[in-house]
Amino acid sequence: MSSLEINSSSFNQETKLPLSPPLVEGSAREPLGEDLNGVEENSKDIIKFTAEKLSIDEVSELVISPFCGAVSLFVGTTRNNFEGKKVISLEYEAYLPMAENEIRKICSDIRQKWPVKHIAVFHRLGSVPVSEASIIIAVSSAHRAESLQAVSYAIDTLKAKVPIWKKEMYEESSSSWKKNKECFWATGD
Numbered sequence: 001m002s003s004l005e006i007n008s009s010s011f012n013q014e015t016k017l018p019l020s021p022p023l024v025e026g027s028a029r030e031p032l033g034e035d036l037n038g039v040e041e042n043s044k045d046i047i048k049f050t051a052e053k054l055s056i057d058e059v060s061e062l063v064i065s066p067f068c069g070a071v072s073l074f075v076g077t078t079r080n081n082f083e084g085k086k087v088i089s090l091e092y093e094a095y096l097p098m099a100e101n102e103i104r105k106i107c108s109d110i111r112q113k114w115p116v117k118h119i120a121v122f123h124r125l126g127s128v129p130v131s132e133a134s135i136i137i138a139v140s141s142a143h144r145a146e147s148l149q150a151v152s153y154a155i156d157t158l159k160a161k162v163p164i165w166k167k168e169m170y171e172e173s174s175s176s177w178k179k180n181k182e183c184f185w186a187t188g189d
Contacts (some may be wrong), residue, residue, distance in 0.1 A: 014163035041065060045107040046120040047100055054122050054133040068140040074155045076135040078128050086171035089127045095163040099123075102162040106154055110139070113153065114146040121154065122165060133146035134166075 046062050056075060063071055078090045107119045120138040128134045137154045141147040158164075 025064040040165045041067060041117075043111075043116075044118050045104065046122075047107075047120070048120075048122045049125050050122070051096060051126040053154070054124055054136050056133065056136060059120050059136040059138045060121050063138045063140040065117045065140050068142055068147075070138045070142070070144040071138060072114050072144065072151045073130045074151045075133050075134070075138040076155070076157065077133050078130045079141045080130045082168055085168075087130065087167045087168050088171050089130065090134060091167040091169060092123070092128065093165045093167075094123070094125055094135060098163050100128060103158065106161070108158070110150045110153060114141065114150045116150050118145055118158050119150070119154070121158070127169075129164050 006034070060071055061144060078087065080087055103121050107121070110116060110119060117140045118138075120136070122136045124132075126136045135155070135158075137158075138152050139147040139150040141150070154179065
């Protein structure tokens with residue numbers, strides 16, 4: 001395990017969803033926590049920081065559930081330009097204890113707002129070359145609307161509250177730490 005990697009198993013939150021999520025007017029929802037044979041599957045939150053290349057397949061597989069018909073993903077990648085400058089890579093740093101805590105709060109907030117099953121948030125630290133993923137967020141739910149809303153909320157809230165800093169490395173040997181309109185994290189979006 002690299003010194004930048006947090007073992008995701010120590011951050012899993014084995015939280016059971018209610019057997020009967022609240023119904024939205026005009027919709028019929030089946031419970032997420034129990035299948036036809038009465039077998040339960042615990043919900044989980046998987047949080048990982050790593051210097052290793054992120055895998056979309058790995059993250060999406062972690063949230064797949066037989067109780068869910070939707071897996072929604074957000075993948076943030078390094079683009080090759082910013083404000084007319086050629087970007088060759090991004091460098092990320094984080095204050096890990098606070099970052100982990102803030103992401104756990106985001107997962108908890110999501111579970112209060114939407115009936116989702118599993119949540120995975122993987123963030124890369126160190127150098128991230130152009131076209132590689134710096135963040136992958138995956139959420140599974142019974143229906144697509146909830147997982148899509150949860151993923152959008154997760155990235156917006158992460159950018160506003162989680163202490164992760166980004167430095168853009170430019171081709172002309174200069175670099176720039178990015179300030180964000182929100183709190184800590186900037187994608188240049």
